[in-house]
Amino acid sequence: MVVEMDQETQAQVKTLFAPLDSDVKIHLFVKEHECLYCGDTRTLAEKVAELSDKVQVAEHHDEPGKGKAGEFGVQRVPAIVLEGKEPYKVRFYGIPAGHEFGALIAGIIAVSTAEIPLDGAIIEDIKDIDEPVHIQVFTTPQCPYCPDMVKLAHYAAILNPNIESDMVESLEFQDVAKKYEVFGVPKTIINENTAIEGLASPDLFVDKLYEAIG
Template sequence: MLREDHKRRLREEFNKKLENPVKLVVFTQEVECPFCAQTRSLIEELASLSDKIIVEVYDFVKDSEKAKFYMIDKVPAVAVVGSRDYGLRFYGLPYGYEFQTLLEAIFYASTGRTDLSEESRRRLKALKTPVRIQVFVTLTCPYCPQVASLAYKLAVESDMVRAEVVDISEFPHLAYRYAVMGVPKTVINDKVEFVGAVPEKLFIEYVMLATGSPGYIF
């Protein structure tokens, strides 16, 4: 699925940026999943470019205990796991604009570091309530990776946060449930939602609002 020149650039980027091994845990199923085979193929092709990327593949139905362990509730799914599980998930085929989102998740998981501000880190450390961030995207949306990447950063920086990026075109029932009329749309703990790209500081405020944490600006 990747051109040879793209593979060459990725090898160079992986050599420079990957510090620790990253495990890509792929969940597929044999029926009623039109993009499962493509997702598995893409992830395995990506892993062939670096010995620091490890792939595990599970069947969503047959390996239900593994799916439960990784908190996977739909397919295709990819869990990006570093020295620990930061809660980084991608649902759908991570292609188009979202291929870069997957790469950034791999780099974050490998290093365990992000470029979040010290103020954002401080506020995340104060979280007492688990946070589930869902970012609904499409593969043709140029603004979606910015929001998806920010959600992943929050998950890396806080044990209380998990971040799921979902290609909404593959899961129409979720588009209906969450009234997704435009992307990126972000839903936090099924309580707070917003559409479009927002600055880091405002994203943190939405997280605080969703958890009832003191000090939010609204």
Template structure:
């Protein structure tokens, strides 16, 4: 029995033409699921990714089981599922920009998935030169975690902004977290509305969708805070 397709022929055709006009280089999707059976959206996320993979020859999907493929899970630091990594594929080498989707990239977040695939395939961030220069000069690692819900129309802008920053800098990692699937994780950061962006586990917080320059400013602010705290420690010793 064939399972019901998630993408209608109409949508599949639209996505195919987006990939055709926008994609350049090959993209590797690494998908982490679990065989332990307590993951409500793991199967449907896998199906969605398989349907997307079919739409362009440059997209390659590898599926891993977090319980059985422990080495891969550790290499990519995946402890929660469903987890999707969108990476560059150059020959047989995978280049991981640090882009993650935790939870199903559905509804509005489906556009984040598609735009991330096309952006990674271009091997460039599409950010302004000022932002690229700022990110190039980072001396600290930055993690940007964007809590979203699938029905939030403003969320993909923040997800894409953070994923672009991850492409622009090896020091930046970016994560979309679907808050409904990970309620404890969202509660940890007091997420009440989305998008809710967490910088370095709470060093900084950005509520709502903001322009590129605003997020840069918030990252700068968080870094000042980080170095201020480090500076204080030196005084006490």
């Protein structure tokens, strides 16, 4: 996969990054061999970091469960974890390219500013969750509806430390997609017991979060 960013896109991202508050660290988890998209994911992360002096890349080669991978709960590579005001449990498994590039940019802004563009009642409902929640959103780069679902899941993880959220690129991790019977995207799995097919409204998403812990 060729990772390119034209001048217009670079200018748009620089404008979006203007309000960044806290520094953001893109924790990049890769390995040198047997990882088809690790190099492209590194290139993408580095290109994004070049667009703001508040964004840096920290590269890690830890095995799952060890070192920084253990600290951030990283189970596979390539992976990106975003750290801003806090070390949030916001992860991208697979290269966030295509439509998912927008979700990466939105995630960087959110972890830096902690400003979440959701209705106040939705935010309070998410903050009130007091049990562990693990959200996995399965995507493909060609899916136009996937980024909004990823953003919802990641916003939840930023709002509540009990919540962790993963974007999982289905084509790169076909074994995981097969396990969860992903035949269309986005598909969201919450706590292994609750599924959302397609893009959910914030209200439905919150209902499903509570269903998963009920």
